[in-house]
Amino acid sequence: MSFDDRYGSDVLAGDWRGSGKAKPQAIPAENDLVVELADSGYTGAVVRIENRLVHLEDRHGKVRAFPLGGGFLVDGKPVVLVPPATATQRGRSRTASGSFSVADAPARVARASRIFVEGRHDAELVEKVWGDDLRVEGVVVEYLGGIDDLDQILRDKHPGPRKRLGVLVDHLVPGSKETRIADAVSRGPHGAHVKIVGHPYVDVWQAVKPQRVGLKQWPTIPRNIEWKKGICAALGLPHRDQADIARAWKRILSTVSTYRDLEPAFLGRVEELIDFVTSD
Numbered sequence: 001m002s003f004d005d006r007y008g009s010d011v012l013a014g015d016w017r018g019s020g021k022a023k024p025q026a027i028p029a030e031n032d033l034v035v036e037l038a039d040s041g042y043t044g045a046v047v048r049i050e051n052r053l054v055h056l057e058d059r060h061g062k063v064r065a066f067p068l069g070g071g072f073l074v075d076g077k078p079v080v081l082v083p084p085a086t087a088t089q090r091g092r093s094r095t096a097s098g099s100f101s102v103a104d105a106p107a108r109v110a111r112a113s114r115i116f117v118e119g120r121h122d123a124e125l126v127e128k129v130w131g132d133d134l135r136v137e138g139v140v141v142e143y144l145g146g147i148d149d150l151d152q153i154l155r156d157k158h159p160g161p162r163k164r165l166g167v168l169v170d171h172l173v174p175g176s177k178e179t180r181i182a183d184a185v186s187r188g189p190h191g192a193h194v195k196i197v198g199h200p201y202v203d204v205w206q207a208v209k210p211q212r213v214g215l216k217q218w219p220t221i222p223r224n225i226e227w228k229k230g231i232c233a234a235l236g237l238p239h240r241d242q243a244d245i246a247r248a249w250k251r252i253l254s255t256v257s258t259y260r261d262l263e264p265a266f267l268g269r270v271e272e273l274i275d276f277v278t279s280d
Contacts, residue, residue, distance in 0.1 A: 172198020
């Protein structure tokens with residue numbers, strides 16, 4: 001006589017330990033996803049994926065790398081981190097500034113409107129993060145020799161409704177020379193067509209998050225020490241001459257890949273100027 005053994009031939013066969021337990025969900029390790037390590041409790045946000053490693057930044061700005069796969073928690077639930085979908089799989093890709101990229105966009109004639117920044121380093125940082133967006137919009141970024149040059153530029157450019165000027169300055173804080181100049185321009189004949197905004201940092205170097213260069217915070221440099229040389233010293237970099245300073249900046253700039261590497265006080269001001277000069 002034959003019959004079905006509904007209990008099976010071996011009670012220990014199969015995955016009896018995992019019976020009734022939900023399998024961990026596979027989740028793409030997208031940037032800004034906050035995850036926790038199940039074994040140690042270390043918590044951080046995804047900042048990048050390289051060589052099958054997920055890099056997590058904790059609340060102190062420290063970045064650590066871990067292998068993709070299991071052993072992670074999201075909202076307290078076990079997950080398996082997998083590589084994020086490629087740009088083709090996701091659909092529209094994004095530029096370094098976080099905006100949607102425009103594929104095969106035709107070259108646009110440069111607008112009469114311009115954005116001015118205080119120096120070469122400012123221009124290079126803006127180009128690295130917003131360059132794709134600015135080319136699509138036809139916006140040219142030029143740099144001043146300093147805020148004192150602004151008056152002559154206004155006389156030369158003759159700003160108007162179709163020729164707006166956006167100006168980004170360093171250290172725009174109450175009582176500073178930069179603030180006094182900005183206030184004078186806003187009250188002058190070109191005020192309606194010129195927008196001057198600024199960040200609170202001594203120099204644009206500080207717009208880069210200090211954790212990107214291995215610092216907890218940018219150090220305070222005594223007034224009797226040239227600021228950039230003091231920063232180089234804090235980073236352990238040569239600072240004898242201008243060539244050393246230039247190399248130090250290149251090293252700092254190399255740590256910037258996207259807007260996530262920059263301070264919000266800088267990001268907001270650049271976006272504000274782009275909106276101003278592209279508004280018809």
